[in-house]
Amino acid sequence: MAAPKFEDVKVGDALPTYVHEKVTRTDLVKYAGASGDYNPMHHDETLAKNVGLPSVFAHGMFSMGLLSNVLVNWAGPGSVKRFDVQFRAITWPDDKIACTGKVTGKREEGGQKLVDVEIQCETKPGTRTIIGSATVAVV
Amino acid sequence: MAENPNQALVGKEGPPSTIHVDKARIRQFARAVGLTDPAYFDEAEAKKRGYPSLIGPPTLPICLGQDAEPGGGGGPQVKYDVRKLLHEGTEIIYDRPIFAGDVLTMKGQLKSIATREGKSGMRTIYTMEQAFYDQQGKRVCALMLRISEGQ
Numbered sequence: 174m175a176a177p178k179f180e181d182v183k184v185g186d187a188l189p190t191y192v193h194e195k196v197t198r199t200d201l202v203k204y205a206g207a208s209g210d211y212n213p214m215h216h217d218e219t220l221a222k223n224v225g226l227p228s229v230f231a232h233g234m235f236s237m238g239l240l241s242n243v244l245v246n247w248a249g250p251g252s253v254k255r256f257d258v259q260f261r262a263i264t265w266p267d268d269k270i271a272c273t274g275k276v277t278g279k280r281e282e283g284g285q286k287l288v289d290v291e292i293q294c295e296t297k298p299g300t301r302t303i304i305g306s307a308t309v310a311v312v
Numbered sequence: 313m314a315e316n317p318n319q320a321l322v323g324k325e326g327p328p329s330t331i332h333v334d335k336a337r338i339r340q341f342a343r344a345v346g347l348t349d350p351a352y353f354d355e356a357e358a359k360k361r362g363y364p365s366l367i368g369p370p371t372l373p374i375c376l377g378q379d380a381e382p383g384g385g386g387g388p389q390v391k392y393d394v395r396k397l398l399h400e401g402t403e404i405i406y407d408r409p410i411f412a413g414d415v416l417t418m419k420g421q422l423k424s425i426a427t428r429e430g431k432s433g434m435r436t437i438y439t440m441e442q443a444f445y446d447q448q449g450k451r452v453c454a455l456m457l458r459i460s461e462g463q
Binding site: 253257305 | 341370371401402403
């Protein structure tokens with residue numbers, strides 16, 4: 174899709190949603206290999222159950238990575254200036270992750286046209302695993 | 313409560329590391345987080361957009377430490393109980409995007425130590441910063457990790 178134009182962006186605009194249909198253990202192994210985060214709680218089911226967890230769980234940074242799709246699918250790969258998230262709840266295998274965003278402000282600063290957005294990941298209605306904010310540069 | 317022994321590390325930088333940003337790592341990382349834009353995979357396409365090579369995904373800085381040349385340190389060795397750790401949040405700030413072929417210097421430091429009341433008692437919040445600089449010494453980006461430890 175075409176990148177947004179600064180003058181057309183309005184506070185309240187929704188960014189295109191990105192959905193990861195189902196978290197698999199393979200997703201977590203792929204993310205472990207790519208990120209170098211080999212905390213066994215993300216891939217070793219036996220160890221996770223031994224410490225009382227129902228199963229392995231997803232890296233927070235895996236969800237933040239999925240959430241980045243919302244920003245770059247809207248404003249382009251080089252647009253991200255700031256990306257800040259809080260991890261609020263655990264993401265488990267088989268969860269569906271819906272990543273969404275909304276424009277909260279726009280401003281010009283240092284010759285750049287900047288758009289502020291709020292972003293989140295939700296695994297079920299009302300269960301927000303990530304909340305955060307970001308700033309992207311648009312033309 | 314005894315003073316946190318890590319307090320002495322606040323503001324101290326570890327020895328810097330050198331990282332050669334690699335096309336294979338960018339492709340692998342982009343795939344792992346579901347990115348599909350050809351600018352992450354196809355150098356010819358990236359160049360058509362005016363980029364010098366493949367562009368780094370927004371959360372790439374989290375993974376770059378593993379590609380450091382031997383001899384670097386990353387950050388100060390903070391001591392905590394890994395069984396009590398939670399990853400509270402992450403902030404990434406970009407001065408410019410990362411590209412394949414960049415040679416970056418990573419400097420790690422413990423920015424701050426704070427405490428907050430959690431659901432099951434007090435937690436210590438460590439904010440770790442990794443800043444990445446280009447070969448001219450200009451900052452490219454900074455990654456802040458907020459990690460908490462149960463007390």
